[in-house]
Amino acid sequence: MSFQFLENSSEEADIYEQTVIKIVMLGQCGTGKTSIVNRFVKDQFDPEIKTTVGANFFLRSINVDGLNFCIRLWDTSGQERFNSLTPLYYRNSNIAILVYDIKDITSLEKVKYWIKEIHNNVKIMPFIVIVGNKMDQYDEKVDLKTLNLAKSVTEQIGADIMHTSAKTGEGITEMFENITRKVIKNRSKNVMQKVDSDITEKPMPEIKKVGKTETEKKTKCC
Numbered sequence: 001m002s003f004q005f006l007e008n009s010s011e012e013a014d015i016y017e018q019t020v021i022k023i024v025m026l027g028q029c030g031t032g033k034t035s036i037v038n039r040f041v042k043d044q045f046d047p048e049i050k051t052t053v054g055a056n057f058f059l060r061s062i063n064v065d066g067l068n069f070c071i072r073l074w075d076t077s078g079q080e081r082f083n084s085l086t087p088l089y090y091r092n093s094n095i096a097i098l099v100y101d102i103k104d105i106t107s108l109e110k111v112k113y114w115i116k117e118i119h120n121n122v123k124i125m126p127f128i129v130i131v132g133n134k135m136d137q138y139d140e141k142v143d144l145k146t147l148n149l150a151k152s153v154t155e156q157i158g159a160d161i162m163h164t165s166a167k168t169g170e171g172i173t174e175m176f177e178n179i180t181r182k183v184i185k186n187r188s189k190n191v192m193q194k195v196d197s198d199i200t201e202k203p204m205p206e207i208k209k210v211g212k213t214e215t216e217k218k219t220k221c222c
């Protein structure tokens with residue numbers, strides 16, 4: 001597990017002054033959670049990216065409709081051996097982004113799993129957003145069934161659905177802007193708080209700079 005901060009220290013200082021939106025990324029191994037975060041935070045895509053070990057923490061500021069927000073992201077591992085740690089990250093979140101792979105219908109099972117899991121373990125449900133990633137590979141003939149199934153899961157729980165490609169960047173900024181608007185609309189003490197009271201959260205694992213993600217070989221994924 002590691003904490004990752006922006007390289008630019010003045011930007012880092014600024015975001016402590018802003019209102020924080022706490023987001024957790026959940027989903028099956030290999031669906032592209034870390035790639036989505038990397039595209040959003042660093043505007044990068046690494047086709048050789050390694051599987052996440054435990055969870056990594058990211059901060060980024062975002063300006064939506066003229067207002068500044070601090071997005072605080074926990075990117076969790078999809079590996080089952082880390083599932084027991086995951087409540088630490090989703091319990092305190094405003095938004096849970098559940099990522100599925102549009103090329104892999106079985107990744108929707110994990111989406112359903114996390115919906116149940118969160119529902120059973122929190123007092124106040126975060127907003128759930130289901131994100132179908134890898135849209136650059138979308139082929140209607142093959143993938144429409146998966147998309148329709150994802151839509152029906154989404155409708156059943158009254159969540160939002162969005163589609164992205166971490167590879168091309170399609171839909172990534174829009175997705176984070178939309179979920180920020182969603183939180184603003186439902187502003188309350190429960191869903192928003194200042195980052196300075198929040199950042200002291202314990203336990204405090206080692207701090208690393210962006211780009212030195214604690215990872216292991218992709219072959220060990222799931």
Ligand SMILES: Nc1nc2c(ncn2[C@@H]2O[C@H](COP(=O)(O)OP(=O)(O)OP(=O)(O)O)[C@@H](O)[C@H]2O)c(=O)[nH]1
Pocket residue numbers: 027028029030031032033034035036046047048049050051052053076077078079133134135136137164165166167168221
């Ligand atoms: N074509 C394409 N490949 C993607 C996209 N997003 C991620 N990938 C690839 O999918 C694989 C898995 O991506 P990760 O970001 O590591 O997935 P993850 O969900 O973080 O996986 P874990 O950390 O193991 O849970 C990598 O080979 C990525 O390069 C995308 O939008 N399009």
Ligand SMILES: [Mg+2]
Pocket residue numbers: 033034035050051052075076077078
């Ligand atoms: Mg990852």
